[in-house]
Amino acid sequence: MTTKVDTATLQAEAAKLRPARHKTREVRVGDKIVGGNNPICVQSMTTPDTHEVEATVAQILRLEEAGCELVRVTVPKPEDAHVLSEIKKRIHIPLIVDIHFDYKMALMALDHPIDKVRINPGNIGGYERYRQVIRKARDRGLPMRIGVNAGSLERELVEKHGYPCPAAMVESALRYIEIAESEGYHDLIVSLKSSDVIMASEAYQLYARYADYPTHIGITEAGKAPYAVTKSACGLAPVLLQGIGDTIRISLLGDPVPEIQAAFDILQATQRRVRKPELIACPTCGRLEIDLEGIIAEMEKRLGGRTTPVKVSILGCVVNGPGEAREADLGIAAGKGKGVIFKRGEIIRHVLEHEMVDALLEEIDKWEAEERANGTMRSETSGFAKTGRLKLPVLS
Numbered sequence: 001m002t003t004k005v006d007t008a009t010l011q012a013e014a015a016k017l018r019p020a021r022h023k024t025r026e027v028r029v030g031d032k033i034v035g036g037n038n039p040i041c042v043q044s045m046t047t048p049d050t051h052e053v054e055a056t057v058a059q060i061l062r063l064e065e066a067g068c069e070l071v072r073v074t075v076p077k078p079e080d081a082h083v084l085s086e087i088k089k090r091i092h093i094p095l096i097v098d099i100h101f102d103y104k105m106a107l108m109a110l111d112h113p114i115d116k117v118r119i120n121p122g123n124i125g126g127y128e129r130y131r132q133v134i135r136k137a138r139d140r141g142l143p144m145r146i147g148v149n150a151g152s153l154e155r156e157l158v159e160k161h162g163y164p165c166p167a168a169m170v171e172s173a174l175r176y177i178e179i180a181e182s183e184g185y186h187d188l189i190v191s192l193k194s195s196d197v198i199m200a201s202e203a204y205q206l207y208a209r210y211a212d213y214p215t216h217i218g219i220t221e222a223g224k225a226p227y228a229v230t231k232s233a234c235g236l237a238p239v240l241l242q243g244i245g246d247t248i249r250i251s252l253l254g255d256p257v258p259e260i261q262a263a264f265d266i267l268q269a270t271q272r273r274v275r276k277p278e279l280i281a282c283p284t285c286g287r288l289e290i291d292l293e294g295i296i297a298e299m300e301k302r303l304g305g306r307t308t309p310v311k312v313s314i315l316g317c318v319v320n321g322p323g324e325a326r327e328a329d330l331g332i333a334a335g336k337g338k339g340v341i342f343k344r345g346e347i348i349r350h351v352l353e354h355e356m357v358d359a360l361l362e363e364i365d366k367w368e369a370e371e372r373a374n375g376t377m378r379s380e381t382s383g384f385a386k387t388g389r390l391k392l393p394v395l396s
């Protein structure tokens with residue numbers, strides 16, 4: 001069964017499927033601005049005991065090298081608070097402290113040169129203690145994340161809603177925002193995490209209807225990679241594609257360094273932050289007429305570190321090759337041992353298989369120079385060009 005629909009309605013409905021970014025206020029975290037139209041910041045959290053300064057700093061430096069932009073350390077004991085100045089001196093990205101249970105640890109950490117505090121409202125010990133932390137953060141001019149977690153919601157909210165659910169999580173966040181606002185404090189970032197992807201995804205989407213504080217998005221306790229990366233992508237893609245999310249953490253069991261690549265890949269795939277060329281390749285099949293795996297591997301190697309937001313399609317035969325190549329910024333539609341290069345939808349040259357990688361790299365250089373000269377180079381946050389330049393007829 002189908003519902004009758006005309007072309008104009010289809011086009012109008014399709015346009016509604018790509019919402020604008022959730023409008024959030026800007027919150028400064030050290031030298032980074034989270035929210036507004038700023039790129040979604042990638043963050044992570046260290047795993048050694050924080051007071052083990054050498055191990056903590058070494059891990060943060062490895063995270064920095066991988067591209068981490070904000071880092072969080074846990075502060076459960078006074079000895080962890082006492083080393084914050086030392087850690088801060090030796091790293092180059094904003095330092096966030098993570099507080100659970102003991103509000104006094106938040107107050108103590110705020111005496112040190114940190115850049116942000118994260119508290120869990122469900123376990124901080126009540127509104128009055130929360131207010132004390134808010135006042136001190138406000139007086140120091142530092143931001144705070146209200147980190148709501150489905151697993152540690154206030155008991156009263158769980159009883160009211162019957163069980164941890166998106167509505168209870170959002171009610172918790174809104175309640176703590178309101179208290180902060182009553183203290184004249186607005187430097188807030190909010191997270192609504194759950195290990196259940198549906199609950200987390202719905203909580204972020206529900207929250208975005210009622211508040212404009214930036215969101216820190218993530219699927220908590222996602223487990224071990226690679227499943228944890230897939231699970232995080234499943235939970236965060238609906239959020240990101242709704243335009244929600246201002247900073248992101250992918251939680252992986254063990255060494256946090258791989259979290260950074262995973263976060264950037266999820267942002268790239270959802271086109272919320274594009275920092276490298278996008279290579280489109282077919283899975284290959286019995287129709288394949290070139291060594292596509294070899295060509296892609298070589299392209300990946302030679303494009304390593306390049307940040308150009310160019311979409312490059314390389315397909316193995318004429319079935320989908322011309323169509324994909326026309327839709328990409330640059331593309332190759334391969335035939336037997338040879339191919340045709342498209343640029344912005346037009347055929348620009350014919351190449352033999354062994355010339356493909358060099359030719360594509362040459363064309364990427366030219367494309368980049370032209371985009372810069374024309375002032376049309378896309379920014380990290382503008383995604384790739386919209387589809388729609390496919391022209392018929394297809395290649396014969």
Ligand code: SF4
Pocket residue numbers: 282283284285286287288289315316317318319320321
């Ligand atoms: S593009 Fe061609 S070779 Fe690649 S999967 Fe499709 S049919 Fe197979």
